[in-house]
Amino acid sequence: MVVRGVAVSSMTVEDCEAYKDFLVAPSPAFTGPKRSRAGGRWRPFAPGGLSPDSQAYAVRVLRAAFTWLTDVRYLAGNPWSAVHDPATVTREVPVQVGRALPAGLWTGLRAALDARCAGDEAEGQDAEARQWRTARAAILLMGDSGLRRDEAAHARRENLRLLSLPSGGAPVWALTVTGKRRKQRTVPVSVATVRALREHWADRGRDFDAALDSAPLIVPLVIPVTGTARKKHGGAVEASYTTDAFGHLVRQAIQRVTVEFAARPDVPKEHLVQLANTSAHAFRHTFGTRAVARKMPVDVVQAILGHASLQTTSIYVRAEQQRMLEAAAQYYAADDGPG
Structure with a gap:
């Protein structure tokens, strides 16, 4: 005009x-x-x-x-x-697989979480252990199943089932979640994750194995004193974490573990740096890299992670190949010397 x-x-x-x-x-x-x-x-x-x-x-x-x-x-x-749309270039998805925790660091982190979750009956310490058990369940749900932060925060008990395999093997826990683009998918859940969820539910005074129990898988055990939080969590129905609060729960736990690791001489400095910069989403990448390293078929990894394109999942394959070449180069260099 x-x-x-x-x-x-x-x-x-x-x-x-x-x-x-x-x-x-x-x-x-x-x-x-x-x-x-x-x-x-x-x-x-x-x-x-x-x-x-x-x-x-x-x-x-x-x-x-x-x-x-x-x-x-x-x-x-x-x-x-x-009228045609202006021409654009479809850029490659920048999946930051470098954020994935190395195998040794992932194992050490899980051991540290288990130790923190043990707690005892002393006043205050048991309450802290319950909070650690909440964080452990959240971390394992992402690190062992490849869930996004939002998917893990809103996962529900009624969508977690123990399924029998057609081959006759041991039953497998499977969780149905709604991810990006409102697409549903079903992911496997490890026995360790289910064990952590059971302990978290026991802390809530709930029976994890009750038939058809409808509730969020993970809920806050410590409610902030703000009016909004009290209103949201004060009803009879348990309210799940918001996506941001879920991420804060995980980051807070990781930061405290990082401080603990900093006092240990057996933890490499590069692990401390990576752990200090670890976010909740890094555990999704950790699952992707570990799955590829353990020879899980790429199309299966794609289905579990919910990638729309196999090209995105292939980034984990290229990253694993790069790590293999770097390790081989160091191995040969030790025998051949410089050049």
Whole structure:
């Protein structure tokens, strides 16, 4: 309306194409530094225009808006239906497999968690052990099943089942979760994880093995004193962790273990650095790297992790190959010497 003097109801395909060009390089009157929308100096675009991805997103939004205006008969037609999206490049998904814990560190962390969870009946120490048992269940649920933080936080008991295998082997625990793009998938759950969950449920005064028990797998045992938290967790129905609170539970436990490891001479410095920078999502990567290292088929790893593309899962394979080559190089260097 401002640049071309055309009303929205009169836009043509040529006007839409002109707007696409405008998104590449908005005129100076529409650009400016970031400011409050309430101020008179606010402008809709930053200097330099939109990125190709943002341009394509803007076109899709406008096309959808005009489709709705056409459906409600405000417009006679949708000129954006004849306009192609701006060209974009689909970038490789940056899966940060370097965050995965090495096998030795993962084993040491689990041993440290088990020791912390033992606790005793002394006043205060048993309450602390219960909190450690909550954190251990959360970490194992991600590290042994490859769940995302949100998936683990909202996992429920009624979706965890003991399934018999057609081959006649030992039954396997399986958990159904809803992940990205609202897609359901079923992941295996280790015996160690189920054992940790049982202890966490015992701390809650609940029977983990009760038939058809409907409740979150993991819930807070220590409720903050804020009114919102009290209201959320004060009812008869147990409330699950929020995604951020779940991540905070895990990070807090890892930070305390890192302090403990720092006083031990047998823990390498690089392990301390990695553990200090470990987030909840790192345990999902830990599962991926361990699964590939143990020769689990890549398509099975893809299904468990819920990757839409096998290309994403293959990053774990390339990372394992890289580790193998580096280890081989060090092995040969010890015999052959420099060069």
